[in-house]
Amino acid sequence: xxxxxxxxxxxxxxxxxxxxxxxxxxxxxxxxxxxxxxxxxxxxxxxxxxxxxxxxxxxxxxxxxxxxxxxxxxxxxxxxxxxxxxxxxxxxxxxxxxxxxxxxxxxxxxxxxxxxxxxxxxxxxxxxxxxxxxxxxxxxxxxxxxxxxxxxxxxxxxxxxxxxxxxxxxxxxxxxxxxxxxxxxxxxxxxxxxxxxxxxxxxx
Numbered sequence: 001x002x003x004x005x006x007x008x009x010x011x012x013x014x015x016x017x018x019x020x021x022x023x024x025x026x027x028x029x030x031x032x033x034x035x036x037x038x039x040x041x042x043x044x045x046x047x048x049x050x051x052x053x054x055x056x057x058x059x060x061x062x063x064x065x066x067x068x069x070x071x072x073x074x075x076x077x078x079x080x081x082x083x084x085x086x087x088x089x090x091x092x093x094x095x096x097x098x099x100x101x102x103x104x105x106x107x108x109x110x111x112x113x114x115x116x117x118x119x120x121x122x123x124x125x126x127x128x129x130x131x132x133x134x135x136x137x138x139x140x141x142x143x144x145x146x147x148x149x150x151x152x153x154x155x156x157x158x159x160x161x162x163x164x165x166x167x168x169x170x171x172x173x174x175x176x177x178x179x180x181x182x183x184x185x186x187x188x189x190x191x192x193x194x195x196x197x198x199x200x201x202x203x204x
Contacts, residue, residue, distance in 0.1 A: 002042045004096035004138075004145025006083040006168045007031070013057070015074045021061040023051075024077055028058050029084060040101065042085040044169075045143030045180040046070060047101025069103050070180055081169045083143040096145025097138040103180045105129055109173050110155050119160040119171060123179060125151070131191050132183040140182040144168050 007029070014025040026043070028035075035041070035058065039050045048060040062072060088094070104126075111122040123141065125133055133139060133156050137148050144164065150157040165171040173179065 001088050002047070002085050002099040002101055002143070003088055003092070003094045004099040004140050004143065005085065006144055007085050008083075008167070009081050009169050010058075010084055012077050012080045012082060015078045017074055018061065021063050022067060022072065022074060022077065023059060023061050025057050025059045026082065026084075028053060028056055032058070032084075032086065035086070040087045042083070042087075042099070042101045042143045044070075044080075044082045045099070045101065045140050045182055046103055047087075066103075069106070071106055071178065081172065083168050085143060097140075097184060097186075099140050099143070099145060099182060100185065101143075102182065104183050105181050106178045107181050109175055109177050109179060111175060112173060117162045117165075119165060120157060121160065121170070121173060122155045122157045123181075124155050126181070129181065129183055132187040134187075137187055138184040140180075140184075142168070142170060142179050144170060 008031065010027040010029055012024050012026050016023040035050055035053055037050055037052060040047050041050055043060065046066060048062065050058055051061055052059045067073065105128065107126055108124045109121060110124055113120040133148055133151055135148055135151055139146055139148055146158045148156050149159055160170055
């Protein structure tokens, strides 16, 4: 479980295709001094298990389902600058919202607009996720916990403050690039309850 508050960014320095998986090696951040094999680390919002590490590198294996959902492959992953967050401890403060690291869909950046030190992003809404995205709700973009400001015309908009731009890779986004989305689990639960109640009413 994560909070969507990115700790740092790092670059994927090597990729290797293995039997059904894609092995990715990432530069190890200096402050990641407490990691161990088997740890869960969110990479651009994807919860991955640390397979091996040394003083300079972290290595993960992406399975078929992760590759299918994210669209990552050897060509697109190599050299990619990604957001990193270690999993929460039970006594940690939660400054964002609870994030599972299970990406729901990939969406496309429709527009970027700089205004002073801030950046507005307009991102397309995959049809299946539309019921879960509304103004002032939470959403995770590339592992970053954000508040939805506007929903209209099949897209949602978020405003990024200077700290977010400094800490994450979202400032590198351009029109037509893809991002990983994870909807808020509270929204998921609420919609599920409503849909279940409606289904029962229709059976009466």
